[in-house]
């Protein structure tokens with residue numbers, strides 16, 4: 076396809092803009108970009124980079140005093156995916172309560188892919204971020220670590236780094252083993268749901284060839300709500316990534332089918348028709364009916380219970396403002412994320428009784444695991460001075476250049492640096508990081524340390540059992556396998572102006588299966604106060620050793636051709652850091668979150684300090700489920716968004732096919748899993764499996780909501796008396812339509 080004149084002019088203008096003054100070295104910023112099909116005018120005509128027209132409301136009266144079938148708290152990554160799917164059933168009424176705004180005031184910051192890196196809105200001054208920080212971390216030299224979380228429609232999917240990377244089948248099956256589950260949350264079950272969220276578009280043949288990519292369309296979804304694709308502009312360094320790992324003996328494959336090992340160029344949440352971010356708001360929240368009301372600017376303050384049955388949610392626009400109540404005739408679903416979900420449970424009386432009683436909160440259900448088992452990927456970067464023609468440095472350092480690049484993006488130009496987030500990664504397993512013998516010795520030490528670690532983490536026997544179970548599962552299934560213990564990431568976005576004049580590229584390293592555990596605990600009865608987040612970073616001494624080996628490996632990558640041919644010198648940490656002790660000391664000073672905390676409401680048996688069962692129902696409470704990253708019971712070698720979309724898609728079917736009774740009570744899927752598990756002759760010798768017990772109440776208080784259609788998907792069969800009324804009210808109501 077011949078590039079249009081507009082496009083060529085844009086390219087020339089961009090080249091001219093970067094070829095002058097101190098940015099002369101950036102002159103080839105557009106050299107490797109391939110023109111996209113169609114004229115610029117055609118592309119402008121069908122672009123949808125402004126938030127799509129949608130009906131949301133800021134009017135509390137749309138929900139206050141009303142009854143809906145489902146009330147979903149949190150309009151984030153999982154919440155909007157689930158709400159959108161439920162709204163496909165016209166007989167159901169659904170309300171969503173989101174604390175943040177609809178995000179229309181920050182469209183560019185959300186939609187321009189590289190804005191996530193350059194001047195994004197996930198920062199400590201942003202109204203679109205929850206602005207959490209951890210407690211001082213003793214093993215990080217007493218540092219508090221900033222923990223961004225998106226606060227707007229789309230939640231963290233609106234502000235994140237756009238990586239879309241699924242985890243491995245080994246990890247998913249290890250997760251299922253924690254619940255003695257052989258069918259509900261296994262990889263084979265989850266995989267179709269992961270694909271269901273996705274519309275995948277490969278990059279141009281030119282990029283595939285230049286970057287040595289291996290792709291397999293059969294592993295991808297082709298008609299889901301969220302776009303998984305690749306940037307318009309590939310940085311030159313990206314082309315050197317896979318060949319450099321090949322030189323180190325690390326292979327490549329399409330990672331989407333459960334084998335996310337080795338080096339690859341990851342999919343990003345990019346709509347390649349206009350180079351915009353695809354996320355839960357513009358992916359899922361587009362074609363819903365009038366049976367769904369999305370209220371923004373209001374925060375859930377409490378779950379309402381009748382005894383131990385969730386009947387609704389209290390919400391308010393701010394501390395001290397009027398509080399309203401919305402009722403759920405079927406279920407309340409928490410999708411408030413890894414911090415918000417345990418916080419909301421705890422202020423509502425569901426959590427560790429000693430914590431709740433200390434704050435004067437009436438205990439509805441003593442559930443010691445609420446807020447426990449928290450785990451996060453910890454990461455950092457070495458910084459390189461390179462001879463690559465360009466990196467993202469000038470976007471951060473030069474306002475004029477940044478404005479020009481943004482204008483190119485707004486014109487739909489694939490060559491803008493703003494189309495391009497980071498995407499080259501590698502997942503490296505333990506034996507590659509340590510060497511065979513040292514890896515075995517290391518695992519033996521981890522096994523020997525287990526009891527002491529478990530006892531130090533918590534005095535609660537259920538929480539201890541859960542930590543023991545996840546620790547054992549990871550040691551058994553993950554550590555000796557091909558699964559990455561470290562993620563190595565290429566950061567083309569530069570060092571954010573830290574080294575003027577240099578073309579900087581960073582190689583990041585992040586631990587994927589930390590054995591350290593943290594917690595989320597409220598210290599106030601109000602959700603308007605931040606809870607205490609203790610990430611527990613490096614509380615397990617093995618984690619710093621994995622990170623140390625990962626950073627050494629990152630340095631090795633930088634010193635291996637063809638990548639090394641472009642490396643002038645290592646700017647940080649440089650020669651001063653080379654012994655194990657020096658690496659570990661440096662790590663404690665610099666590492667930070669990779670933004671993937673999970674597990675604070677783990678899906679494990681109640682006897683393991685679990686919070687939800689395999690149907691995502693909260694133990695001891697009826698009509699309450701959790702659908703978000705907090706339910707993931709073990710760390711995944713992945714970025715969390717793709718798994719979370721899969722969880723939400725899976726949850727939709729579970730909501731409609733399992734009774735809404737107490738967590739742990741009978742459900743058709745769970746029974747099927749238990750039966751198949753007990754009849755199987757699994758030879759697993761895992762502590763997790765052997766100590767796994769039936770959990771929760773044996774009672775069946777639930778009422779089935781729906782039937783399963785013959786194709787395996789779900790269809791709602793019941794219509795609550797209030798549904799029709801609520802739907803009517805919504806249709807007649809004064810929905811605020813935002814462009």
Ligand SMILES: Cc1cc2nc3c(=O)[nH]c(=O)nc-3n(C[C@H](O)[C@H](O)[C@H](O)COP(=O)(O)OP(=O)(O)OC[C@H]3O[C@@H](n4cnc5c(N)ncnc54)[C@H](O)[C@@H]3O)c2cc1C
Pocket residue numbers: 148149150151152153154172173174175197222223224225226227228229230231232234235236237238239240373374375376410411412413415416419602669670671672702703704705713714715716717719
């Ligand atoms: C800066 C950053 C970069 C990241 N980069 C990546 C990446 O590149 N790739 C990747 O896969 N993952 C990334 N992640 C992680 C990923 O985005 C999250 O793990 C995932 O989106 C979490 O989804 P969720 O549904 O659990 O929570 P969220 O998407 O965070 O949704 C929770 C929602 O609940 C709302 N909420 C919370 N409390 C209340 C309340 N009381 N009342 C009403 N509403 C409430 C929030 O405002 C939010 O909208 C990143 C995260 C961040 C913050």
